[in-house]
Amino acid sequence: MKAALFFEPGGPAKIQIGEVPSPQIDHDQVLIQVKACSLNHFDLLVLRESDPDTFTFPFWGGADIAGVVAEVGESVSHIELGDRVVVNPGLYCGDCEHCLAGEESQCNNYGIIGDTVPGGFAEYIAVKPRNVLKLPEKITFEIAAAAPVVFQTAWRALKTQARVCPGDDVLILGASGGVGSASIQIAKFLGARVIAVTSTQDKMSNAKSMGADVVLDRTSGDYWEELRTLTNNRGVDVVIENIGAETWAQSLKSLVKGGRLVTYGRTTGHLAETDIKLIFWNQLHITGSTMANQKEFSEVMQMIFQGKLSPVIDSIFHLEQTQKAYQRLQDGDQFGKIIIKTTK
Numbered sequence: 001m002k003a004a005l006f007f008e009p010g011g012p013a014k015i016q017i018g019e020v021p022s023p024q025i026d027h028d029q030v031l032i033q034v035k036a037c038s039l040n041h042f043d044l045l046v047l048r049e050s051d052p053d054t055f056t057f058p059f060w061g062g063a064d065i066a067g068v069v070a071e072v073g074e075s076v077s078h079i080e081l082g083d084r085v086v087v088n089p090g091l092y093c094g095d096c097e098h099c100l101a102g103e104e105s106q107c108n109n110y111g112i113i114g115d116t117v118p119g120g121f122a123e124y125i126a127v128k129p130r131n132v133l134k135l136p137e138k139i140t141f142e143i144a145a146a147a148p149v150v151f152q153t154a155w156r157a158l159k160t161q162a163r164v165c166p167g168d169d170v171l172i173l174g175a176s177g178g179v180g181s182a183s184i185q186i187a188k189f190l191g192a193r194v195i196a197v198t199s200t201q202d203k204m205s206n207a208k209s210m211g212a213d214v215v216l217d218r219t220s221g222d223y224w225e226e227l228r229t230l231t232n233n234r235g236v237d238v239v240i241e242n243i244g245a246e247t248w249a250q251s252l253k254s255l256v257k258g259g260r261l262v263t264y265g266r267t268t269g270h271l272a273e274t275d276i277k278l279i280f281w282n283q284l285h286i287t288g289s290t291m292a293n294q295k296e297f298s299e300v301m302q303m304i305f306q307g308k309l310s311p312v313i314d315s316i317f318h319l320e321q322t323q324k325a326y327q328r329l330q331d332g333d334q335f336g337k338i339i340i341k342t343t344k
């Protein structure tokens with residue numbers, strides 16, 4: 001089968017289209033013919049940081065997969081040949097204490113398709129049936145492939161971890177990223193006032209069109225000061241953090257007493273200073289969040305199937321153009337998801 005391969009770590013230029021053996025399924029797996037697969041920021045990290053000591057090359061990325069069931073293992077019962085499906089990229093053991101508690105993204109052996117194992121920038125992939133969700137007829141492969149990573153991450157971060165309630169002021173940093181734009185929609189759905197931070201006029205108007213009540217420009221003036229004014233010096237109830245080192249100290253300062261900060265990433269670095277006094281005196285809650293459990297994944301996908309949440313597509317490339325698609329993501333010009341169509 002064709003796949004968008006790389007043989008060593010580096011930038012988008014390392015990607016080339018090549019032939020690899022098609023996956024052979026086990027009795028408890030299904031084979032998916034990939035129709036669409038979207039890029040996530042971590043695809044760039046996997047490409048750049050893949051360690052030759054732990055990776056088997058060639059490797060190919062792609063976590064967010066939608067396609068058609070092309071083969072069904074003999075012990076699989078509820079999935080049929082030809083089913084249109086979306087894949088939950090979370091890989092978990094199913095029998096550690098966290099999995100048994102229904103917290104699959106806390107699994108002791110948690111991994112993600114496209115990182116732990118080769119992904120969907122290829123014509124086929126073999127997965128376990130528990131990773132597969134059937135698609136309603138009206139949901140296109142492109143829309144389905146735009147959803148899994150960013151919507152499950154945002155759903156768990158905002159609903160479960162930050163416990164966003166009606167009337168909360170929610171600050172969303174990195175609002176033009178995939179999780180950021182999903183977070184705007186989810187925070188609005190949960191009844192919050194959304195203050196989004198991004199840059200450039202285009203991204204700001206996109207954040208607005210996603211439902212943000214206020215959009216701050218991180219490149220002009222002191223947006224933390226604007227935030228204080230906006231909340232009458234009260235501070236926000238919730239901060240959704242993925243910027244890391246650059247914003248961490250200010251994010252903590254911007255919270256109301258008893259406020260909640262949820263971090264799901266660190267695009268500017270993972271080491272930052274924390275004022276401990278701020279945490280105990282203001283009684284802050286700091287929580288980390290990664291992907292989601294099975295229940296949250298199903299919940300948020302149902303919301304998408306019902307049209308209550310809408311993945312945003314930036315652009316669509318063909319598998320042959322995967323290098324260009326990676327480059328677009330690296331350049332940071334996109335708003336919404338970049339999709340690779342794998343089969344014509």
Ligand SMILES: [Zn+2]
Pocket residue numbers: 092093094095096097098099100106107108109
């Ligand atoms: Zn487990």
